[in-house]
Amino acid sequence: MIEVLNHHYELNTSILEKVQNYVLDTNVNLKNHLDEKHKGFENGWEVEDNTVVFFFSPTAKLKDNPLRSPAKYKWLVEGDVITPINGRAIELTPELRK
Numbered sequence: 001m002i003e004v005l006n007h008h009y010e011l012n013t014s015i016l017e018k019v020q021n022y023v024l025d026t027n028v029n030l031k032n033h034l035d036e037k038h039k040g041f042e043n044g045w046e047v048e049d050n051t052v053v054f055f056f057s058p059t060a061k062l063k064d065n066p067l068r069s070p071a072k073y074k075w076l077v078e079g080d081v082i083t084p085i086n087g088r089a090i091e092l093t094p095e096l097r098k
Contacts, residue, residue, distance in 0.1 A: 015077045016045060019052040022082060034073065050077050
């Protein structure tokens with residue numbers, strides 16, 4: 001069971017790093033770009049199956065506006081292919097769109 005969990009963790013880490021390390025046309029990787037763009041706001045990264053999500057609060061802290069959910073950028077990772085799957089991700093990385 002521990003081996004399965006470790007393998008799942010390694011896959012999620014690999015998928016996350018693949019998206020975070022993608023270099024934009026500005027020669028900055030996605031992680032640095034989004035962390036800088038949304039600094040000062042509650043934000044973070046998560047992996048849901050093969051989907052990498054960067055989320056940020058539309059206000060300084062999510063608890064300041066509990067009725068609003070965080071805004072998200074989402075990418076699907078299949079092997080070596082990264083595909084943006086929501087409006088924010090498509091706008092930021094249109095070259096990845098199939």
